[in-house]
Amino acid sequence: xxxYKDLSKEELLTLQKQLNKEYEEAKAKELKLDMSRGxxxxxxxxxxxxxxxxxNADSIFKTEAGVDCRNYGIMDGIPExxxxxxxxxxxxxxxxxxxxxxxxxxxxDTVARSEIFGVMGETPWCKLDKVKFLCPVPGYDRHFxxxxxxxxxxxxxxxxxxxxxxxxxxxxxxxxxxxKGIWCVPKYSNPQGYTYSDETVKRFAALKPAAxxxxxxxxxxxxxxxxxxxxxxxxxxxxxxxxxxxxxDMVYEFCSTSKVTFPGSGIAALAASKANLDFIKKFxxxxxxGYDKVNQLRHVRYFKDAEGMxxxxxxxxxxxxxxxxAVFHVLESELNGLGIGSWTEPKGGYFISFDALExxxxxxVEKCKEAGVVLTGAGATYPYKKDPKDSNIRLAPSFPTxxxxxxxxDLFVLCVKxxxxxxxxxxx
Amino acid sequence: xxxYKDLSKEELLTLQKQLNKEYEEAKAKELKLDMSRGxxxxxxxxxxxxxxxxxNADSIFKTEAGVDCRNYGIMDGIPExxxxxxxxxxxxxxxxxxxxxxxxxxxxDTVARSEIFGVMGETPWCKLDKVKFLCPVPGYDRHFxxxxxxxxxxxxxxxxxxxxxxxxxxxxxxxxxxxKGIWCVPKYSNPQGYTYSDETVKRFAALKPAAxxxxxxxxxxxxxxxxxxxxxxxxxxxxxxxxxxxxxDMVYEFCSTSKVTFPGSGIAALAASKANLDFIKKFxxxxxxGYDKVNQLRHVRYFKDAEGMxxxxxxxxxxxxxxxxAVFHVLESELNGLGIGSWTEPKGGYFISFDALExxxxxxVEKCKEAGVVLTGAGATYPYKKDPKDSNIRLAPSFPTxxxxxxxxDLFVLCVKxxxxxxxxxxx
Numbered sequence: 001x002x003x004y005k006d007l008s009k010e011e012l013l014t015l016q017k018q019l020n021k022e023y024e025e026a027k028a029k030e031l032k033l034d035m036s037r038g039x040x041x042x043x044x045x046x047x048x049x050x051x052x053x054x055x056n057a058d059s060i061f062k063t064e065a066g067v068d069c070r071n072y073g074i075m076d077g078i079p080e081x082x083x084x085x086x087x088x089x090x091x092x093x094x095x096x097x098x099x100x101x102x103x104x105x106x107x108x109d110t111v112a113r114s115e116i117f118g119v120m121g122e123t124p125w126c127k128l129d130k131v132k133f134l135c136p137v138p139g140y141d142r143h144f145x146x147x148x149x150x151x152x153x154x155x156x157x158x159x160x161x162x163x164x165x166x167x168x169x170x171x172x173x174x175x176x177x178x179x180k181g182i183w184c185v186p187k188y189s190n191p192q193g194y195t196y197s198d199e200t201v202k203r204f205a206a207l208k209p210a211a212x213x214x215x216x217x218x219x220x221x222x223x224x225x226x227x228x229x230x231x232x233x234x235x236x237x238x239x240x241x242x243x244x245x246x247x248x249d250m251v252y253e254f255c256s257t258s259k260v261t262f263p264g265s266g267i268a269a270l271a272a273s274k275a276n277l278d279f280i281k282k283f284x285x286x287x288x289x290g291y292d293k294v295n296q297l298r299h300v301r302y303f304k305d306a307e308g309m310x311x312x313x314x315x316x317x318x319x320x321x322x323x324x325x326a327v328f329h330v331l332e333s334e335l336n337g338l339g340i341g342s343w344t345e346p347k348g349g350y351f352i353s354f355d356a357l358e359x360x361x362x363x364x365v366e367k368c369k370e371a372g373v374v375l376t377g378a379g380a381t382y383p384y385k386k387d388p389k390d391s392n393i394r395l396a397p398s399f400p401t402x403x404x405x406x407x408x409x410d411l412f413v414l415c416v417k418x419x420x421x422x423x424x425x426x427x428x
Numbered sequence: 429x430x431x432y433k434d435l436s437k438e439e440l441l442t443l444q445k446q447l448n449k450e451y452e453e454a455k456a457k458e459l460k461l462d463m464s465r466g467x468x469x470x471x472x473x474x475x476x477x478x479x480x481x482x483x484n485a486d487s488i489f490k491t492e493a494g495v496d497c498r499n500y501g502i503m504d505g506i507p508e509x510x511x512x513x514x515x516x517x518x519x520x521x522x523x524x525x526x527x528x529x530x531x532x533x534x535x536x537d538t539v540a541r542s543e544i545f546g547v548m549g550e551t552p553w554c555k556l557d558k559v560k561f562l563c564p565v566p567g568y569d570r571h572f573x574x575x576x577x578x579x580x581x582x583x584x585x586x587x588x589x590x591x592x593x594x595x596x597x598x599x600x601x602x603x604x605x606x607x608k609g610i611w612c613v614p615k616y617s618n619p620q621g622y623t624y625s626d627e628t629v630k631r632f633a634a635l636k637p638a639a640x641x642x643x644x645x646x647x648x649x650x651x652x653x654x655x656x657x658x659x660x661x662x663x664x665x666x667x668x669x670x671x672x673x674x675x676x677d678m679v680y681e682f683c684s685t686s687k688v689t690f691p692g693s694g695i696a697a698l699a700a701s702k703a704n705l706d707f708i709k710k711f712x713x714x715x716x717x718g719y720d721k722v723n724q725l726r727h728v729r730y731f732k733d734a735e736g737m738x739x740x741x742x743x744x745x746x747x748x749x750x751x752x753x754a755v756f757h758v759l760e761s762e763l764n765g766l767g768i769g770s771w772t773e774p775k776g777g778y779f780i781s782f783d784a785l786e787x788x789x790x791x792x793v794e795k796c797k798e799a800g801v802v803l804t805g806a807g808a809t810y811p812y813k814k815d816p817k818d819s820n821i822r823l824a825p826s827f828p829t830x831x832x833x834x835x836x837x838d839l840f841v842l843c844v845k846x847x848x849x850x851x852x853x854x855x856x
Contacts, residue, residue, distance in 0.1 A: 045498045049485040056484065057477040070473045071592040071691040072465065101720045110717040115544055116554065116578070126544065142714075149714045150544070207622065263500040265722040286577045287536040287572075292529045292720065338696050383702050 003339035004420055009428045010152060012421050019418045023371065026411050031372030038190070038350035039399040040259055044319050048312070051261055054302045061297065075285055076277075077269070081296035085269040086308035088224060089255060090237040091350045096271050099279070100291045103256035103268040107217060108146050108271070110252060113283055114180070115150055119213035120249065120279045125152075126179065128427035130424035136164035136181035138381030140190040143183040143219065147383075151274040154383035159189065166203045177210040181217050188222035189203075191394035192353040192383055195233035195347020205241035207250065216242075216251040216402055220254045223255055224313045226348040228323045233347055239271060248273040257299060259316070259350065260309060267292075267299050320350075323397040325354055327409050334413040340420035343395075351375075352395040360419045361390045367415040373408045430813055431767035432848055437505070437856045447584045447846045451799065452841050461836040466618070466778035467827040468687055470856045472747050479689055482730045489725065497721035503713055504705075505697070509724035511695040515734035516652060517683060524699050525708070528719040531684040535645060536574050538680060538698070542608070543578055547641035548677065548707045553608065555582075561645075562600060564592035565807030566781060568618040571611040571647065575811075585610070587617065590683060591624035594631045605638040609645050609768050613691040616650035619809055619822035620781040621741035621774020623661035633669035635678065644670075644679040650777040651683055652741045655749045659775055676701040685727060687744070687778065688737060688800035693816040695720075695727050715733030746777075751825040755780055755837050762841040768848035771823075780823040781809075788847045789818045795843040801836045 007015065055061070061069045063078045066191055076082070077098025080325065087094040099106050118124040123355055125131045132153045135144060139159075147154055157170065158165045173179050184204075196204075218238050226232040231362040242250050249272075257266035270280070301307040323348070331343050331354075343354045361378035368375050376394040379385040395412070397405055435443065481621050483489070489497045491506045505526025514521040524775055546552040553559045560581045563572060567587075575582055583600065585592045591614065601607050612632075614624040624632075627806070646666050654660040670678050677700075685694030698708070720777045731737040752774070759771050759782075784792055788808035796803050804822040807813040823840070825833055 039500050042496065042499075045489075045496070052483055052485045052487070055480055057480045059471075059480070068470065068473070070693065071470075072467050072686075072691040086745050095452070102716050102718075105716045112540055113546065116540065142717075145714045149711065258500075262498040262722060264718050265720045283577065286573045288533045288620065289570075290530075290692050292693045295689060295720070295723070 001337045003337060004424055005339055007424070009425065012425050012428065016418070016421045016425065019414060019421060022414055023367075023418060026414060027371045029372075029407070030138075031407060031411065033239045033372060033400055033404050034374045035396050035400060035408050036376045037302070037399070038259070040263060040316070041401070044316050045262060047315055047319065048261060051302050052283050055294065061294065063297070064334060069297045072289055074293060075288065075290045075370050076281060077291065078296050078300070079294050080300045081267060084300055084303060084309070085267075085305060087254065088309060089220065089239075089253060089271050091239045091271050094271055094274060095239060095277070097277055097284075098267055098269045098291065098296055101264055101266055101268060102258070102294075103219065103221065103254040104142055105183055106254055106268055106270050107143070107219065109287075110217075110280075111146055111150055111152075111313060113280070114213070117283060119215065120275065122213035128178070130178045131180050132176065132178045134164070134169060134179060135383045136182070136184065136189070137383070138191055138387075138394070139183060140185055140219070141376070141380040141385075143217070143236070144383045147183070156383060159192060159194060161194050163194065164199035166200055170203065170207060173210070173214060174208045177209055179209070180211055180213055181215050183217050183219065185219050185221055186238070187220060187233060188225060188349025189347050189393075190221065190349065191351035192344045193349045193351060194344070195235055198236050201236040201238055201241055204238065205245040205247060205250075207247065209250065214250065218251050218253040219317065220253055220255045222349040224310050225259060225316070225350070226313065227317050227324055228347055229317070231316055231347055239273070239423070249275050250328055252276065260313065261299065265266075265295065267296050320398055322402055323400075323405050324352065325403045326405050327395060327397045330406065330409040335416065338417070341416050350396060350398050352397065354393040354395055355391050355425055356393060356416060357420050358389045360392050360416075360423055361393050361417040363422070364415045365414075366392060367419060371415070373411050373413055375412070429727050429765045431765060432852055435852070437853065440853050440856065444846070444849045444853065445841060447849060450842055451795075451846060454842060455799045457800070458833070459835060459839065461801045461828055461832050462775045463824050463836050464802045464804045464826060465827070466480045466687070466824050468679075468744070469747065469827050469829070471829075472744050473690060475743055475747065476689060478713050479726070483537050483722065483726045491723065491725070497646050500717055502721060503716065503718045504709060505719065505730070506721050506724050508728045509695060512728055512731060512734060512737070512745050513683065514699070516737060516754060517648065517667075517681060517699050519667045519681075519699050522702060523667060523705070524697055525705055525712075526695055526697045526719065526724055529692055529694055529696060529723075530686070531647065531682040532570055533647065534682055534696055534698050535571070535647065538645075538708075539574055539578055540579075541708070542641070545711060547643065548703065550641035555709070556606070558606045560604065560606045562592070562597060562607060563753055563811045564610070564612065564617070566619055566815075566822070567611060568647070569615055569804070569808040570647070571814075572811045575611070580664060584811060584816075586632060587620060587622060589622050591622065591628035594607070594628055598631065601638070601642060602636045603638055607637070608639055608641055609643050611647065613647050613649055614666070615648060615661060616653060616774050616777025618649065619779035619820075620772045621777045621779060622772070623663055626664050629666055629669055629743055630673075631665040632666065633673040633678075635675065637678065642678065646679050646681040648681055648683045652738050652777040653687060653744070653778070654741065655745050655752055656775055657742055657745070659773060661775055665699070666760045677703050680704065688741065689727065693723065695724050712736065749824055750830055751828075751833050752780065754821060755825045758834065758841060759838040763844065766845070769844050778824060778826050780825065781820050782821040782823055783852055784821060784844060785848050786819050788844075788851055791817060791850070792821060792840075792843045796840055799839055799843070801839050803840070
């Protein structure tokens with residue numbers, strides 16, 4: 001197949017006619033498909049229904065230390081849940097607080113607390129003229145939404161296959177005291193599925209921030225969300241790397257079981273240095289009496305240990321893997337060599353990142369929507385929803401059934417072709 | 429029995445010797461009892477274990493409208509949970525958002541949001557020189573802790589049997605624009621167990637606040653927490669009263685099932701006008717994707733409706749009532765006529781309020797602790813933990829067994845007597 005840019009105007013016009021015809025046929029199917037969010041499929045949830053039987057009226061609801069999980073008490077998570085999460089992250093239970101059902105909520109509250117009360121004795125951000133966050137792009141829209149709501153200035157940092165552009169990160173963090181944070185999804189990044197290299201992690205840990213209250217917001221959302229048993233990405237533990245580098249307090253690590261058990265009904269956690277956790281607990285103890293210990297206990301009893309949780313993730317992988325591969329297959333067979341788009345092929349996580357020709361992303365998403373396939377809004381992967389090249393599209397293959405996914409991806413590549421031809425014709 | 433103040437010095441000294449002897453005997457028992465917090469007893473939790481069987485692997489996890497509660501979606505609570513809570517509060521489901529496990533967390537976040545973002549377009553509180561809250565006293569320590577953490581100035585307003593001193597509330601709210609809120613526990617108030625009279629509620633609803641962003645923080649924590657089927661207190665619905673009075677946006681009402689099902693594993697809610705909820709949702713949608721819908725569904729399926737929840741509360745009452753009555757009995761039989769203390773006899777809620785002679789509360793609590801009975805810290809029922817008369821003590825009879833409670837209350841009245849005699853001897 002010839003690259004589109006090498007086609008003559010006549011060839012493009014002929015192609016356009018053909019593609020438009022295919023599009024009308026596709027529209028006639030009246031599809032109603034959703035590839036917009038990283039939502040587990042019903043089949044994944046059905047697969048783990050035994051989770052709902054782990055605690056019942058006949059269960060003992062006491063922790064190993066004898067605390068009744070049905071009653072008030074224990075603000076920072078039952079010890080066995082802190083250990084379970086600690087083992088998954090590769091850190092000590094002493095470095096973990098287990099919260100409620102959403103890591104996003106922990107991140108939001110962490111930023112809110114910094115705004116109102118400051119970070120470990122530093123000036124509250126709301127009293128500063130300017131607060132900045134670095135945002136590796138493309139990235140996670142809900143991260144950017146938090147910093148946007150608080151009026152924090154967001155600075156784009158380009159992603160590479162090894163993680164964010166560390167020259168730029170070092171330059172900005174080490175010289176600008178207004179830079180208070182950076183949003184990271186270090187493993188199977190959202191949306192590209194890149195995992196930060198060891199060198200990247202070490203360079204993060206070795207930062208010399210101009211701001212004492214600079215923190216790395218390390219959202220390890222996909223820590224055990226591998227698609228393959230054999231070819232897993234590996235990620236260095238940022239907490240111990242920061243310790244080794246003499247920056248023990250520089251990182252907050254977040255995770256949850258939203259895509260391990262049930263979204264919304266999982267448990268979420270923060271891992272950080274003892275000094276960070278002690279500071280945060282002073283505020284937590286006013287904000288809440290404690291989180292849902294029964295659900296924490298349910299998780300501990302179900303998985304038993306980190307190995308149990310990892311084994312469980314392979315059952316999710318068995319369902320997710322064919323979906324990712326189906327998308328890869330359609331993209332490859334339909335777009336390879338055309339020069340109108342490139343995409344990532346992650347080995348884990350929940351997303352595939354697609355880069356269209358410049359100025360085409362919005363139109364592609366719109367065209368898909370018109371024919372019944374909902375994608376994540378174009379621009380969503382950038383702060384302020386502004387993709388400067390209007391090129392990046394996030395594909396979320398998890399929710400549709402494989403059959404739906406094939407239809408949705410077929411439509412997607414068709415729209416990519418149509419919008420690309422339009423662009424080339426305009427420029428011709 | 430003669431009032432202590434009418435005893436001669438000699439009589440007091442004889443009495444003191446006798447009481448001290450009793451105290452030494454009590455200490456020798458090495459009690460370890462806790463009357464400090466409003467914590468349900470294990471027997472209450474054991475009584476409702478069938479709650480844990482309501483959802484299991486074979487259950488259907490869909491809402492009536494077909495939403496899968498196991499997955500992401502629905503930020504503001506599943507409709508049937510909003511209806512259940514609405515029916516309990518006597519308001520429309522449209523006026524309800526169901527959150528996570530703790531109403532305290534909702535209250536904290538409501539204050540935090542007002543600090544950072546303001547209330548419906550008004551200036552964020554963090555930008556104001558002074559923000560004040562009215563605090564009916566004695567009151568709930570965790571309310572006061574929130575406003576203290578945010579540096580909000582707290583003004584004591586005396587409680588009466590009909591609720592807060594409304595002359596003072598009207599005077600302050602209607603003239604001082606720095607007054608942004610008032611903490612209320614309107615039914616079975618913490619700690620006195622008083623329920624606001626209809627006139628009080630109507631006067632609340634008819635306030636003409638100097639501050640547009642003044643809100644009543646109506647913590648209806650004990651809305652269905654009656655001890656008696658027949659002689660329940662009744663409380664007017666503040667939401668509709670505010671509407672009728674032309675102040676629809678003036679109130680936030682909070683509640684939870686922490687003392688209905690399991691503390692920490694219940695559901696919590698906010699009820700308010702649509703305008704308030706719409707404003708709040710703009711921030712919520714950034715803070716979280718949603719709360720635990722499986723647990724919301726569990727509550728709906730277990731109780732079916734508000735009547736089911738009220739019937740369930742009578743089972744709690746059957747366990748709690750004898751405990752309250754045991755305390756009343758000991759107080760009455762041991763202290764009546766002595767003139768060294770007065771107490772409330774609530775028909776619901778979780779507490780009994782005791783007023784000792786001035787300057788005696790701290791010493792009584794300390795003396796109890798020394799002999800192994802932990803009470804809520806003296807002063808806790810006042811802002812800044814400062815009871816100006818050092819007189820109020822909160823008794824929480826729910827957690828100990830009846831036998832323990834008898835021992836604990838016996839010790840309590842003994843300590844009241846000892847400390848009172850000391851005081852009278854000093855003054856003699």
